[in-house]
Amino acid sequence: MKIAVIGTGYVGLVTGTCFAETGNQVTCVDIDEKKIEKMRNGIVPIYEPGLEDLFNRNKNEGRLSFTTNLQEGIKDAKIIFLALPTPPGENGSADLKYILKVADDLGPILDQYVVIVDKSTVPVGTAELVSSHIAKNATVEFDVVSNPEFLREGVAVEDFMKPDRVVIGTSSEKAKNMMNKLYAPLVRQGNPVIFMDERSAEMTKYAANAFLATKITFMNEIANLCEKVGANVDDIRRGIGTDSRIGKRFLFAGIGYGGSCFPKDVQALEKTSKEFDYEFKILQAVMDVNEDQKTKLIPRLKEYFGGDLKGKTIALWGLAFKPYTDDIREAPSLYNIKELLEAGCIIKAYDPEAAANVKGVIGDVITYTKGPYEALKEADALMIMTEWPQFRTPEFDVMNVLLKNKVIFDGRNLYELDAMKELGYTYYSIGRETVKA
Numbered sequence: 001m002k003i004a005v006i007g008t009g010y011v012g013l014v015t016g017t018c019f020a021e022t023g024n025q026v027t028c029v030d031i032d033e034k035k036i037e038k039m040r041n042g043i044v045p046i047y048e049p050g051l052e053d054l055f056n057r058n059k060n061e062g063r064l065s066f067t068t069n070l071q072e073g074i075k076d077a078k079i080i081f082l083a084l085p086t087p088p089g090e091n092g093s094a095d096l097k098y099i100l101k102v103a104d105d106l107g108p109i110l111d112q113y114v115v116i117v118d119k120s121t122v123p124v125g126t127a128e129l130v131s132s133h134i135a136k137n138a139t140v141e142f143d144v145v146s147n148p149e150f151l152r153e154g155v156a157v158e159d160f161m162k163p164d165r166v167v168i169g170t171s172s173e174k175a176k177n178m179m180n181k182l183y184a185p186l187v188r189q190g191n192p193v194i195f196m197d198e199r200s201a202e203m204t205k206y207a208a209n210a211f212l213a214t215k216i217t218f219m220n221e222i223a224n225l226c227e228k229v230g231a232n233v234d235d236i237r238r239g240i241g242t243d244s245r246i247g248k249r250f251l252f253a254g255i256g257y258g259g260s261c262f263p264k265d266v267q268a269l270e271k272t273s274k275e276f277d278y279e280f281k282i283l284q285a286v287m288d289v290n291e292d293q294k295t296k297l298i299p300r301l302k303e304y305f306g307g308d309l310k311g312k313t314i315a316l317w318g319l320a321f322k323p324y325t326d327d328i329r330e331a332p333s334l335y336n337i338k339e340l341l342e343a344g345c346i347i348k349a350y351d352p353e354a355a356a357n358v359k360g361v362i363g364d365v366i367t368y369t370k371g372p373y374e375a376l377k378e379a380d381a382l383m384i385m386t387e388w389p390q391f392r393t394p395e396f397d398v399m400n401v402l403l404k405n406k407v408i409f410d411g412r413n414l415y416e417l418d419a420m421k422e423l424g425y426t427y428y429s430i431g432r433e434t435v436k437a
């Protein structure tokens with residue numbers, strides 16, 4: 001089937017590449033000329049494990065092409081995916097300007113029946129809105145379908161190719177059949193395509209993200225309480241995660257959730273509730289707790305250094321909002337960097353993938369090192385922001401020599417408390433006893 005994907009960020013790129021992989025003819029459209037040029041030259045503009053090989057194979061075999069021209073991109077397409085940004089607008093609700101601009105542009109250039117798919121995360125009612133914008137200038141029939149995306153960055157290809165479920169919101173039989181056909185190769189036995197109306201599909205996406213953000217936040221609050229009562233949040237995670245009603249995943253306490261989606265989607269759902277005159281109390285609490293959680297290690301640093309951080313050199317391990325990505329949107333590291341700089345610290349940071357993106361945002365106010373150990377040289381303390389696997393089993397012999405003080409502030413609970421005691425470290429983590437050397 002010929003399909004077009006408008007917008008080639010994380011979602012568009014993965015959607016386009018994976019549907020090419022299942023044998024479709026895919027054209028990716030983006031207004032960013034540099035990005036399109038890069039992709040034409042075989043360069044994948046994001047870091048996403050497994051994507052580059054898939055991308056280049058499909059490109060080289062002629063199933064994946066790129067253009068900045070919308071009309072050329074949608075030519076002969078049976079399905080058009082909108083994978084456009086929906087950032088928070090001024091009041092926190094999702095800004096639909098990118099989606100509606102493309103909807104306006106599409107109307108006059110459609111020349112045959114087509115299914116237009118909202119792949120972006122959009123508030124309830126957007127499918128109808130997109131439909132009305134296209135209809136203003138359209139001369140052919142079309143259907144607008146809501147097909148939210150549930151992939152996670154870092155495992156995006158795996159999530160897309162083997163989805164737990166595919167949600168499709170449509171009231172059109174014709175669109176339903178076409179979407180079913182497109183997704184058939186991706187849906188494993190038992191992992192269903194779930195059909196519903198457009199509004200329910202739009203709401204499903206927000207419900208999923210808000211629920212997961214709440215689950216993490218609940219554990220972060222349990223962690224905060226654990227610190228006060230002298231319990232260990234990792235034991236509690238194991239203790240409750242084995243209950244299949246609760247489930248093992250997304251129970252890891254840490255320095256708050258970040259990324260391009262949880263923060264904006266929780267906020268947008270709260271705004272939607274307000275618009276419909278409903279006070280969604282849990283969501284406000286989730287946002288408040290997460291805000292505090294992100295910088296909760298800073299007071300511990302102050303405690304350790306006797307109140308004043310001025311002139312202290314802090315080594316930061318991890319800048320990305322989570323491992324296996326170079327994405328730094330809403331990363332807890334950025335909030336900590338800001339506070340550390342305000343307190344007069346010198347920062348030496350290492351991240352295997354995300355340093356260039358941080359440099360692009362904050363420049364050279366911190367030092368970016370080539371490896372994790374270089375960041376530790378002459379550092380007064382180590383802070384851990386992202387659980388990249390290489391940080392889990394470091395060479396403590398090397399660290400002992402490089403760090404000025406044997407002290408670690410760990411926002412991701414990477415090390416066992418007993419091991420830190422044995423190694424003679426002062427070790428602050430989340431929701432667990434502080435180990436004092």
Ligand SMILES: NC(=O)C1=CN([C@@H]2O[C@H](COP(=O)(O)OP(=O)(O)OC[C@H]3O[C@@H](n4cnc5c(N)ncnc54)[C@H](O)[C@@H]3O)[C@@H](O)[C@H]2O)C=CC1
Pocket residue numbers: 006007008009010011012029030031032035083084085086098101102119120121122149150151152153260261
């Ligand atoms: N990043 C993620 O992991 C996930 C994101 N989503 C949702 O998917 C949507 C897209 O997110 P990302 O891929 O992260 O966005 P992104 O911001 O990384 O990329 C969006 C792309 O759209 C392009 N664009 C903007 N206006 C355009 C236009 N008029 N014509 C063509 N291209 C245009 C931009 O140049 C950019 O390349 C958002 O609604 C997001 O909430 C959903 C699931 C996962």
Ligand SMILES: O=C(O)[C@H]1O[C@H](OP(=O)(O)OP(=O)(O)OC[C@H]2O[C@@H](n3ccc(=O)[nH]c3=O)[C@H](O)[C@@H]2O)[C@H](O)[C@@H](O)[C@@H]1O
Pocket residue numbers: 121149150151152153154209212216249250251252253254255256257258259260261262321322
């Ligand atoms: O709508 C989206 O964009 C996507 O948002 C999240 O995916 P993503 O933001 O890529 O990353 P997650 O793995 O969900 O992690 C989000 C944040 O939560 C944090 N987290 C996650 C899990 C956990 O147990 N504890 C925890 O603090 C991570 O460190 C990270 O900062 C969802 O998991 C995806 O299903 C969804 O498609």
